[in-house]
Amino acid sequence: MHVLSSLPSLHDTAASLTEYWSPRVVAEFEDSYVKVAKVQGSLAWHSHEQEDEVFFILKGHLRIELENGAVELPEGALYVVPKGVRHNPVAEQECHIMLIEKKSTLHTGSEVTEKTRSLADQLRPLEGGSL
Incomplete structure (x- = not known):
């Protein structure tokens, strides 16, 4: 068995990101990507017609606005x-998140805004290496 002794943590990876709302792929499995992002403010109302989207809060607090209410995520x-489901992630203060998405998931669905990031951008190597 091969044991890696110095893998960077998801927390450290998210903290090292320099742009808000610019997820970066840190791992992949089967037909999915694991991403980390540093977020603050509002992203955009959007949906992913064919894919579920998993949010895990590493640091801070995220509110996901939905058409029929909101979900508060500590x-x-x-x-x-x-x-x-149309949704809009909002972080009043800086928040670090992990996302798990199908490889076919577009960042902001069919909505294109100044915050939309391409898959190529999300796949860019991380500063100092990746997980």
Whole structure:
């Protein structure tokens, strides 16, 4: 068995990011990506018609606005936005998140804004290496 002794943590990886709302792929399995992001403010109302989206809060607090209310996610919380559900993630203060998404998931669904990031951008190597 091969044991890696110095893997960077998800917390450290998220903290090292320099742009808000610019997720970075840190791992992949089967047809999914694991991403980390540093977020603050509001992203954009959007949906993913064919994919669920998993949010896990590494640090801080995230509110996911939904058309029929909102979900408040404190540090350590996990929430699945079902496919087809319009949502808008909002962080009043800086928040670090982990996302698990199908490889086909577009960052802001069919909505394109100045915050939308391409898959190529999300796959860029991380500063100082990756997980």
